[in-house]
Amino acid sequence: ICQEENTLRELRIFLRDICAKLARNKQFFMFTKPVDVEEVPDYLDIIKEPMDLETLMSKIDKHSYICARDFLDDIDLIVRNALEYNPDKSAEDKHIRHRACSLRDKAYAFIKAEMDSDFEDTCRDIRDKR
Numbered sequence: 330i331c332q333e334e335n336t337l338r339e340l341r342i343f344l345r346d347i348c349a350k351l352a353r354n355k356q357f358f359m360f361t362k363p364v365d366v367e368e369v370p371d372y373l374d375i376i377k378e379p380m381d382l383e384t385l386m387s388k389i390d391k392h393s394y395i396c397a398r399d400f401l402d403d404i405d406l407i408v409r410n411a412l413e414y415n416p417d418k419s420a421e422d423k424h425i426r427h428r429a430c431s432l433r434d435k436a437y438a439f440i441k442a443e444m445d446s447d448f449e450d451t452c453r454d455i456r457d458k459r
C-alpha cells in the first residue's frame with residue numbers, strides 16, 4: 330500500500346505540473362475558470378457538467394485522479410463542453426472550438442512526452458484494484 334501511495338503521489342505531482350502549464354498558456358485563458366453564468370446566462374441550460382482547469386487542479390488535490398486516463402477524461406469534458414456550447418459557423422465559435430482542440434492536443438502531448446507507459450499501467454492496476 331505504501332508503494333501505491335508513492336506512485337499516486339508521483340502522479341499528482343506530474344498532473345499538477347501539466348495542469349499549471351496549460352493554465353499558464355494565454356490561449357487557454359477562457360478554460361482556466363468556470364464559465365461565468367453572469368456573462369453567459371444560458372450556459373448551464375445547455376452544459377450539464379461544466380469543467381475548467383481550476384476545478385481540474387482542485388480535483389488533483391482531492392486525490393480524484395488515480396491514473397492519467399481519468400485526468401484526460403476531464404480535459405476531454407472541457408473540450409466537449411466548448412464544442413457543444415459553441416457549435417456555430419461564427420468567427421467567435423470557430424475561435425473557441427479551435428482553442429479547445431488545441432488544449433486537448435497539448436494535454437495529450439504533455440502526458441505522452443512525460444509519462445512512461447508502464448507508470449500509467451501501474452496506476453491503472455491500482456485503479457482497477459480499488
Ligand SMILES: Cc1noc(C)c1-c1cc(NS(=O)(=O)c2ccccc2)cc(C(=O)O)c1
Nearest residue numbers: 358359360361362363364365368369411414
Ligand atoms: C469557456 C467558454 N465556453 O463557452 C463560452 C462562451 C466560454 C467563454 C466564456 C467567457 N467568459 S467568462 O466570463 O465565462 C470567463 C472569463 C475568463 C475565464 C473563464 C471564463 C469568455 C470566453 C472567451 O472566449 O473569451 C469564452
